[in-house]
Amino acid sequence: MTAGMMQVGATLVERRVVGAVQELRLQQPRLAARLTAGQPVLVRTGWGMVPYLRRPFYPIAITADSWVVRLPADGDPGHAWLRTVPEGTELDCLGPIGLGFRLPDGTRRVLCLGEGEAAWSLLPLVVEADALAMAVTLAVAAITRREAIPAARLPPAVEYRLIPRDESHGPEQLEDTWGELLPWADVVMAAGSVPFYRRLVEAIRVHRLLLRPGFAQVLYPTTFLCGTGACLACVADVAGGRRRVCRRGPVFDLTEVVETG
Numbered sequence: 440m441t442a443g444m445m446q447v448g449a450t451l452v453e454r455r456v457v458g459a460v461q462e463l464r465l466q467q468p469r470l471a472a473r474l475t476a477g478q479p480v481l482v483r484t485g486w487g488m489v490p491y492l493r494r495p496f497y498p499i500a501i502t503a504d505s506w507v508v509r510l511p512a513d514g515d516p517g518h519a520w521l522r523t524v525p526e527g528t529e530l531d532c533l534g535p536i537g538l539g540f541r542l543p544d545g546t547r548r549v550l551c552l553g554e555g556e557a558a559w560s561l562l563p564l565v566v567e568a569d570a571l572a573m574a575v576t577l578a579v580a581a582i583t584r585r586e587a588i589p590a591a592r593l594p595p596a597v598e599y600r601l602i603p604r605d606e607s608h609g610p611e612q613l614e615d616t617w618g619e620l621l622p623w624a625d626v627v628m629a630a631g632s633v634p635f636y637r638r639l640v641e642a643i644r645v646h647r648l649l650l651r652p653g654f655a656q657v658l659y660p661t662t663f664l665c666g667t668g669a670c671l672a673c674v675a676d677v678a679g680g681r682r683r684v685c686r687r688g689p690v691f692d693l694t695e696v697v698e699t700g
């Protein structure tokens with residue numbers, strides 16, 4: 440187990456049904472106090488002792504004593520189990536996993552870029568940056584409107600650009616906003632796919648000429664089983680070699696994820 444990580448019981452204190460998705464609030468003050476945006480918590484999703492019963496969840500909200508996760512409406516048996524456990528259940532949690540997003544000292548303008556469902560993992564960061572009086576723009580390419588973050592979930596001062604990708608929307612792409620937004624930003628925080636990050640590197644080169652380390656942090660998309668570095672399920676080509684994302688990430692500098700040479 441890495442420094443700062445803990446295995447604890449967290450109480451399911453609230454279940455909100457939002458369309459086909461459930462949002463679960465888990466209460467555990469010691470873990471909540473260590474949790475930052477971009478750090479998953481692995482939740483045991485069954486009563487048995489079978490290894491790797493855990494599922495990773497990125498917090499979409501963090502308070503002093505609790506955090507909220509989104510439970511997708513998919514066919515995963517672990518998610519199905521979580522959909523049925525009653526409020527008050529104590530869930531075995533392992534986390535926080537690895538390194539999350541870090542707002543550098545002196546930052547004034549934060550550009551958060553999200554792609555699809557992954558954009559939700561940026562929400563605690565958006566709230567944190569706004570609370571620190573930073574100017575925040577959140578630009579999201581949603582695959583469907585159901586995945587889209589409602590504007591009401593954001594602090595009022597946050598500028599929100601939502602580009603849904605469905606048949607009712609025009610041809611505008613998230614990338615169409617980058618010429619305006621990238622020169623404005625002091626830092627970029629992104630959550631999406633690796634191809635999305637490759638397009639981001641190209642756009643930074645066009646609109647800022649230079650991609651310097653420290654300008655952009657990105658959440659690497661991968662699978663976590665153990666969260667402790669033992670199973671190798673999360674190994675990926677990042678930071679100059681084959682790395683365990685649960686130990687070195689999951690948030691990396693953009694220059695560590697996309698070859699920039």
Ligand code: FES
Pocket residue numbers: 662663664665666667668669670671672673674683684685686
């Ligand atoms: S999740 Fe097992 S090594 Fe990273």
